[in-house]
Amino acid sequence: MIPQLDASSHPHDGRRPAAPKTLGADIAASLVVFLVALPLCVGVAAASGVPVELGILTGIVGGLVVGVLPGSSLQVSGPAAGLTVLVASAVSEHGLGMLGVIVLGAGVVQILLGATRLGTWFRAISPSVVQGMLAGIGLVLILGQVYPVGGLEQPDSTAEKFGRLGELATAMVTTPQGVAGVGLAVAALLVMTAWKKFVPAPLNLVPGALIAVVLTSAAAALLALPVEEVEVGSLLASLNPPTTTDFGAVDLAVLGSILTFALIASAESLFSAAAVDRMHDGPKTHYNKELVAQGAGNAVCGVFGALPMTAVIVRSSTNVQAGGKTKLSRVLHGFWLLLFVVLLPGLLAFIPTAVLAALLIQAGWKLLELKAVAALVREHRSEAFVLVLTAVTIVATDLLIGTLTGLAAAVVKTAVEVSRLSVEAEHADDHVRVQLGGNATFLRLPRLLDHLERLPEDKHVHLDLSTVRHLDRACHQAVENWVVEHRRNNGSVEVAMPAGTG
Template structure:
């Protein structure tokens, strides 16, 4: 549970940030539900639960959870296999319990082995996709659903072709005016925000949303040709009464718990949602101005609790989501209070003012997301990775390209494969040095010896001639892989048949499973 003092320590920054995140999350929740073939309200439920439940349980200060674009295909396929929506909700609930099980096995620690080049590549790719995906909305075209990160779109276009289509064939002046003015204001506000007084708490995105609503209403009165089409406005389901609102919540059908398909969907959701959440939380730690580190294993417990509750009351599966989390960081959020409050704002707004929400132009929200995308994709990021060398820059760029031209999950997997190839190659550089002065030879481990160093170690020892004296120096190695210990043991056993004197230096007592046959500390085989 959260420390109350920390929850309320930065309200001046967390409240404005939570409003921004709620405004960004609203159309994303609806768009992802639509793309998943699920009831629109289920996306809002997942957003509310992701804010309140996961926000309370999580130890991440800036991550924001909700329905994720990366799960849309899984949900769509699951709804085609499972007979009813209520049975699918059971699968969501069970996926949450499985994630809690992963917490107890400490599976979350695996995310710590993801190369930083892949994480920063993911962030840059998300920023680039946000810009490319939101420009069509700024132009008045919406062939893709809000929140999509996939290269291929439902209308047959892709991210690049949709961009050109929106610019050349779908040029609508009303949305463009709102988006351009909004963008200019957002960048100006960031540079000129008052440092004192109440205005310093005013979130620029809120001003943009209000401007978008008022501008469209003004178009209706004075310039009907510029009026934004209803399909380009937020579309929250409107309930006529409290009973109708409550009636949109659903409960799982527990009678289907023995269905194999339910468990297949649950396991799939648990694995994919856990992977996305862990990578997102790790990425958010990278852009946290205070560089706080989240307990990744505990995050599985928080996400599992969120999916359990979401499935229990009729919501989509959820994950930690990089778009909302990035918006939270960009808006100045400092603690998890921002994520929790954004869930409350979503709940109150869809309950009390859905008609007002439906006046918000998507072009205004597009401007907000384009600015977030730029902050994730600054030229300085590319310069910094370039300066770090090819072993960082190539996986970084490969991850960006893979995510941009596939989707988030496939792109991350491709980036991980390439990143690990470079990690292995980097660690495969010379780890063993060989020197000799006449019949005296020195074979020295320059650092830890892993499995990949077996050939190098064996080749180095093979250079020692008959009748020589050799020192095998392991003092710089804190870890020696058991396979390498076996190689040293074999060399030492064979040495007496070759009239070779062997001295082994270094403390390797920690390798008790496969200890050196010679005593471990500064020992001579003679």
């Protein structure tokens, strides 16, 4: 008789791993994600022009609130570099007090989108538009963060950022703050690059960004460098809940910001989910549930007046690579952030703003994805055009206009590509047979009319449209008008229309 194994000990019984087997892996992964998230939460907040505590608070909510909700298992949420430009613009235009209203409103919109099962529609957005959006954000992020490196305040508008580059270059080489800031930023970038490439496992599980921040902050303190450092206050004192006055001041511009925040944050979160799902073999993301979870997190952040959140690919991929197995790893990362900001907030005051700027410059560089752009240029010129147009328009105007421009260009490109029309003419001594195929739409009307107007009037014309898949009203009328005109000029014509066409 074959002995029966206890089901709980069988390694392939299809059950979820027992808690003792995953607990250690989740705790270890949560610590690594915490170490990655901490400097990024601070850097994103500083770049957005809000107190750094609000960035950490968003990270805490991303772990403790979104982390426990259904949707995704290993994806980690928090303040994202991709929303920095949007937040800074909203704070500059509407004030810090209105940030909570905007984020809360965006969260409610996301919940409604998920509850009405519209989350999967975000997967239909052209990848070239998304790449262009991220590239444009990356360019604006880099352009803005070079100013803190040089010891200068970041200008408000893109035009000013370009216009003051000469002043920035001079400050970087002539002022003590500029020289020190450039030195620290370059050192931080070199440490992050070298740590990832040359440090062997398991040491490379420690984030290179954290090592760079620790080493450069220590160097700045020991050498007493004349650089600006992060200003840190109490987490409770930094809370920025919206008031009834703020809600009463909502206008069309604020509603536009709410919609923009919701759509951009949702797209970034769900595209991140698609990427993270390819990294692991665990349960895949339920898009509508994930959208509701992201909305709940943003609603909570809005109540506290904190930064908006998205699922963040850097933290999520770190979670997977560090061995996270269940939701516990992302929940615990939020707990570690809370513990740090309660017990050790003073450590943040040693971080130079030039170092945080360097972290965000690296984040902006990653958003550019130059290798992917180069491959797209080689393989799909039209897709590359949409990408570049989106990115350039974002830099020249703003995130919403640039993204909408990219979407419009993608729709036009698709319409042109889909509406392909073939025209084949066979000439005989006494007649001409013209065969049309594909889709006859108004986009191809000039080509269709050009072919028809060149047909001889002294031959019988057999115009066969029976194999045309789609004949729109513009082309239908154009064919009918040409037939009437051809017969008026004593021409002979016979037309076979598509099935079902009146």
